[in-house]
Amino acid sequence: MRKLSRLFWLVSLCCCGTTAFSQSVNGLTGKRDTSFTTWGSYQKIKGRFPDVRFVSTTLPAGVTARMDLVYCRQxxxxxxxxxxxxxxTTSRQLRPAVLLIHGGGWRSGDRSQHVPMAQQLAAAGYVAVTAEYRLSTEAQYPAAVHDLKAAIRWLRANARQYAIDTNRIATLGFSAGGQLAALLGAxxxxxxxxGTDCNQRHSxxxxxxxxxxxxxxxxxxESGEGDDSKSTSAATYWFGGPKAQTLALWHEASALTYAKQQTAPILFINSSVDRMHAGRDDLRRELTARGIYSEVHTFPDxxxxxxxxxxxxxPTMAYTITFLNKVLKAKS
Structure with missing residues (x-):
């Protein structure tokens, strides 16, 4: 599948011309890529981590779920x-809200992968929403960013229905979703x-x-994105072309680019794979210099x-809830 996708991309690139390249925004196939799944990830890591187990998706007591709500049409x-x-709830009780963003290299993954996290956040008193967004096979950058900003506006537009405190909204994401969460925050x-669609009057x-x-x-x-020597990198697919020809977009989509204007505190929770948090330490130095709080927790190996x-x-949920309670309480 990867070889076929790479061939399709190379043919598209040749048709566009390598000397006068223009970014494609329509996506490679027009369909969602479903290759990144929780089950598939389990199969890959269970040999190395014999204690790995799935997380329950049973709805906790005291939590209500509303599924498949349309938040925007693009x-x-x-x-x-x-x-x-x-x-x-009570009429005086406003809750903070969290937008959860799945990973998958900007071209795969599904919002259902973070249902357990959303359930636990709701049990801790948050309004938690897991949102889908257009992937690179459907529409390339910045479509996903536009979609997720529309999801934030949806939270504010529906604040009364869900008793949301519009001054306490957080983004949370894993992998590509983490990159997007940080970018939205900055x-x-x-x-x-x-973007230009859906609830434009809201922040x-x-x-x-x-x-x-x-x-x-x-x-x-520190980033592994942009090396297309063996296979096309996920970012190259998302931006619609190689780094040398779309470099301005690579900068525009980086949270570090906006570090001097970022005001949102940020929690980093990391694996042992260093390239997955490229630019983290640089961003933290910028935030610290401006008095913006951040913290890091790493799981060795x-x-x-x-x-x-x-x-x-x-422990991931414990770190997350403790952090959100700390930084959002002050904004209540």
Whole structure:
């Protein structure tokens, strides 16, 4: 499959011309790539990690779920999210909200992979939504960013229905989703990334970020993206061309680019795979210099997909809830 996709991309590149390349925005196939799954990840790591276990998706007591809600329509495509929130509430009780963003190299994955996280956040008093977004096989950068900013606007547009405190909204993501969560937290005033559809009168500002193994800078010495010598990198697919020809987009999509304007505190939870958090330390130095809080927790020897499985899931949620309670309480 990878060889076939690479051949398709190379043919497309040749047709566009290598000296006068223009970014494609329509996606490679027009269909979702379903190759990255929790089950497939389990099969890959179970030999090395014999104690790995799946996380339950049973709805906790006191949590209500609303599934398959349409949060935006982009070019005729309905975008869905699943919402989880505490069942009991009072008219005076406003809750913080968290947008959860799945990984998969910007071209695969599914929002259902973070249902257990959303359920646990709801049990802890949050409104948690897992949102789908257009992947690179459907529409290339910045479509995913536009979609997810629309999801933030949806939270604010529906704040009364779900008792959301619009001054306490966080993004959380894993892998490519972590990169997107960090970018959303840093780019609240970047017109090119806002999009033009769905609840435009509402803000996309974010008050906290949780980044689980998501890179902070594409064009960075620590990043593995952009090396197409053996196979086309995920970022090359997403940006619609190789780094040398789309470099401005690689910078535009990097949270580190906006470090001097970022105000959202950020939590990094990382595996042992260093390239998955490229630019993290540089970003932290910028934030520290400006008095913006950040913290890091690393699981030594853990696989990249750590947050999807036990024994890492519970400490991941503990770090996350403790951080969000700390940084969002002050904004209540």
């Amino acid at each position: 070019n005729g495509r309905e975008l869905h999210l699943d919402a989880f929130y505490p069942t009991k 780019s609240g005033n970047v017109p090119a990334l806002e 996309t500002a974010v008050q906290a970020v949780v980044d689980m193994d998501g890179l902070l800078a594409f064009d960075h010495p 853990a696989p990249h997909v750590f947050c999807l499985f036990h024994p890492w899931f519970e």
